[in-house]
Amino acid sequence: xxxxxxxxxxxxxGGKFAPEVLMPALEELERSFNGFLxxxxxxxxLSTLLHDFAGRPTPLYLAKNLSELCGSRIYLKREDxxxxxxxxxxxxxxxCLLAKYMGKKRIIAETGAGQHGVATAMAAAVIGLQxxxxxxxxxxxxxxxxxxxxxxxxxxxxxxxxxxxxxxxAINDAMRDWVTNVEDTYYLIGSVVGPHPYPLIVREFQxxxxxxxxxxxxxxxxxxxxxxxxxxxxxSNALGIFSxxxxxxSVSLIGVEAGGKGLxxxxxxxxxxxxxxxxxxxxxxxxxxxEYGQIKQSHSFAPGLDYxxxxxxxxxLVDSGRVRVDSATDEETLRAFELLSxxxxxxxxxxxxxxxHYAIAHANEWDLIVVNLSGRGDKDIFSVADALxxxxxx
Numbered sequence: 001x002x003x004x005x006x007x008x009x010x011x012x013x014g015g016k017f018a019p020e021v022l023m024p025a026l027e028e029l030e031r032s033f034n035g036f037l038x039x040x041x042x043x044x045x046l047s048t049l050l051h052d053f054a055g056r057p058t059p060l061y062l063a064k065n066l067s068e069l070c071g072s073r074i075y076l077k078r079e080d081x082x083x084x085x086x087x088x089x090x091x092x093x094x095x096c097l098l099a100k101y102m103g104k105k106r107i108i109a110e111t112g113a114g115q116h117g118v119a120t121a122m123a124a125a126v127i128g129l130q131x132x133x134x135x136x137x138x139x140x141x142x143x144x145x146x147x148x149x150x151x152x153x154x155x156x157x158x159x160x161x162x163x164x165x166x167x168x169x170a171i172n173d174a175m176r177d178w179v180t181n182v183e184d185t186y187y188l189i190g191s192v193v194g195p196h197p198y199p200l201i202v203r204e205f206q207x208x209x210x211x212x213x214x215x216x217x218x219x220x221x222x223x224x225x226x227x228x229x230x231x232x233x234x235x236s237n238a239l240g241i242f243s244x245x246x247x248x249x250s251v252s253l254i255g256v257e258a259g260g261k262g263l264x265x266x267x268x269x270x271x272x273x274x275x276x277x278x279x280x281x282x283x284x285x286x287x288x289x290x291e292y293g294q295i296k297q298s299h300s301f302a303p304g305l306d307y308x309x310x311x312x313x314x315x316x317l318v319d320s321g322r323v324r325v326d327s328a329t330d331e332e333t334l335r336a337f338e339l340l341s342x343x344x345x346x347x348x349x350x351x352x353x354x355x356x357h358y359a360i361a362h363a364n365e366w367d368l369i370v371v372n373l374s375g376r377g378d379k380d381i382f383s384v385a386d387a388l389x390x391x392x393x394x
Contacts, residue, residue, distance in 0.1 A: 054089050074371060077212075100128070113303040134170040136169050273326070
């Protein structure tokens with residue numbers, strides 16, 4: 001599989017675009033990560049946390065009713081069953097443990113959907129670290145339940161009222177905090193974005209999804225799937241499940257971005273489908289920006305996909321042709337959310353429902369499909385209830 005070069009580049013994407021004051025911290029982080037990833041004590045402690053605290057391995061579930069409806073065998077990788085309700089805990093446990101081994105006492109993070117914030121608060125609590133979360137006020141309104149969960153877990157939630165008041169603005173404030181407090185503070189990024197080595201770190205802590213999936217599908221079906229489908233915001237759940245299949249050319253890898261109100265409207269979060277190349281949050285990647293390089297406001301019904309950029313490795317894999325990319329609109333996502341809930345008794349996160357829509361719409365292309373169900377939908381219930389007012393439930 002592709003690895004970043006010595007400069008943190010995936011082809012022409014990636015790199016380390018950061019203020020001079022942060023360069024020593026990024027170099028320390030890279031050295032520590034490379035060292036502790038080979039440390040038996042670190043890996044043993046992380047494995048125990050993933051098994052006993054997070055609840056891994058997660059099941060690979062044959063969605064029989066959905067499969068019958070679509071005419072293909074559709075499996076769901078049940079990351080919604082990870083403690084906290086999403087794949088995010090895989091990464092936050094790894095990074096909080098890394099911070100502890102580095103001697104850091106304070107964790108800061110940003111969150112959009114709130115799942116990364118909750119997972120960070122959980123990991124910080126169990127490992128014994130102070131925790132502060134930055135969150136846009138627009139996302140705070142949409143994700144009231146997760147805000148309460150973070151506070152209940154002992155984290156301080158810092159509202160961000162600048163810009164679009166969403167994830168990109170929360171990242172800006174978190175980075176400003178890190179610059180100010182770099183000596184004792186660990187900045188825990190939640191997706192495969194940011195300056196090197198963060199895209200590599202997050203991918204490696206999320207690869208457990210793909211490793212388990214490969215073992216489980218071979219045990220269940222005796223062969224690899226024809227396709228693996230995952231939603232894409234920053235890209236952590238997608239790379240998490242794709243990474244162990246990249247060399248398996250017989251397996252189609254499909255990322256589904258937030259189509260919002262439609263790509264033609266400009267109100268979407270589809271950086272791979274409709275973005276251009278530029279620099280954001282320390283990385284060179286595909287972004288939503290205007291002709292002058294100013295970042296556009298992204299839009300998605302799913303707050304975790306409401307980000308105007310994407311991880312550099314995914315941009316590289318799409319350019320190389322190894323990963324196929326498409327989008328699902330808010331309306332299509334809402335229908336998939338309802339359908340999975342009613343047919344399988346599983347309420348998905350709105351983010352994951354983008355991938356569910358694509359699997360349903362394209363099921364006739366393949367006989368055996370795996371969808372990464374990256375999170376559960378408890379956090380989205382109020383948003384869905386508002387969206388369904390006056391509409392007939394399917």
